Amino acid sequence: MTTSGPLLVTSAANVQLKELKRLAQDSTAYRKQSRIWLEGDHLCRAAVERGVQPELMVFCESAWSQTGHAWSGHGGKQLIVSDALWPGLSALESPARMGFVIAMPAQPVLQKDKPxxxxxxxxxxxxxxxxxxxxxxxxxxxxxxxxxxxxxxxxxxxxxxxxxxxxxxxxxxxxxxxxxxxxxxxxxxxxxxxxxxxxxxxxxxxxxxxxxxxxxxxxxxxxxxxxxxxxxxxxxxxxxxxxxxxxxxxxxxxxxxxxxx
Structure with missing residues (x-):
């Protein structure tokens, strides 16, 4: 991916799209990839509010044209997926129109006295x-x-x-x-x-x-x-x-x- 702007994906054979599908649809793929898929505006905003920075921001094409500019200051590369391909990416019954890929956080040290x-x-x-x-x-x-x-x-x-x-x-x-x-x-x-x-x-x-x-x-x-x-x-x-x-x-x-x- 170049740094000049987001990459538009229009083919189901795209390697990066295939990796995202595995991450989104396989419930344990995050353990293998050490990356987590966050789907939807609410989850992405919750992560940003806690200081989490995305490695990759992913938008369906129509969402990018409408709201992509609002996310431009949050870091990470951008990937745009055509509206025709987007439903095949999500594993949710009601797919959202954007998502983040974030790094898997390290498992914290167990605290013996915490609720x-x-x-x-x-x-x-x-x-x-x-x-x-x-x-x-x-x-x-x-x-x-x-x-x-x-x-x-x-x-x-x-x-x-x-x-x-x-x-x-x-x-x-x-x-x-x-x-x-x-x-x-x-x-x-x-x-x-x-x-x-x-x-x-x-x-x-x-x-x-x-x-x-x-x-x-x-x-x-x-x-x-x-x-x-x-x-x-x-x-x-x-x-x-x-x-x-x-x-x-x-x-x-x-x-x-x-x-x-």
Whole structure:
């Protein structure tokens, strides 16, 4: 690519376009390429606001002519993809008309005393992204994703996270033993066991242990828990969606702390 201006891609055989498609459509390709695909104006702006600079800015042709000038000062090379080819690039049901490629951030050092959320084998990217969004909103600073959890930097998790990724310390591919080094209370969530959340005196800071959508917290992780809580469900449903339960638990932690209880 020359430095004189953006490159226009009009052929599906373009090598750079093929690499972008793999990055956008393969949920774990970012681990191989050490690059991340951010799709959509909102995600790109969230990254820039946190000081992230794109390596590459990608626009569909019509979007470039309308809004490309607004992004000219953010660094990175520019690639324009013809409108005819753009739908084949995105893996999302409602493709956005622009995206960034950014460098994969280095995995941070695990902080033993920081408010933490542990994801134990959660597989739905929408749930994972929603939980990251709640974690950022309620002051949980780091997220530990155990092996088997949906890829944190995949396009669908990023879309559901709505920019929360850039305000969190994210740890992927961890083991239950890694959680055991935390120096804060570990609270396991359960549908049927433990103290009711609204009656509990919640420790602060703490780590919330959130399990697989169907199987719950694994036995290995549950064995590390210092507390176990459940959410009262007077309506009689068997269980809550894990993202909904996570939001309720993290909100309870935040409000319990702020109340000075």
């Amino acid at each position: 933490t959320v542990v994801l134990d084998g959660l597989q739905d990217p929408g749930n994972v992204g929603s939980i990251l969004r709640s974690a950022a909103a309620f002051g949980f600073q780091q997220v530990i994703a155990l092996k088997g959890t949906a890829a944190l930097w995949s396009a669908k998790v990023l879309r559901a996270g709505m920019g929360a990724h850039f305000g969190l310390q994210l740890h992927e591919g961890m083991l239950a033993a890694d959680v055991g080094v935390l120096d804060i209370p570990l609270i396991a969530t359960s549908s049927h066991h433990g103290e009711f959340l609204h009656e509990a005196r919640l420790p602060t800071p703490c780590a919330w242990l959130l399990g697989h959508e169907g199987q719950g917290v694994s036995a290995a992780l549950a064995a590390l828990a210092t507390h176990s809580v459940r959410i009262a469900q007077p309506g009689g449903e068997e269980s809550l969606n894990v993202a909904s339960a996570a939001a309720i638990c993290m909100h309870a932690s935040a409000t319990f702390k702020s109340s000075g209880a």
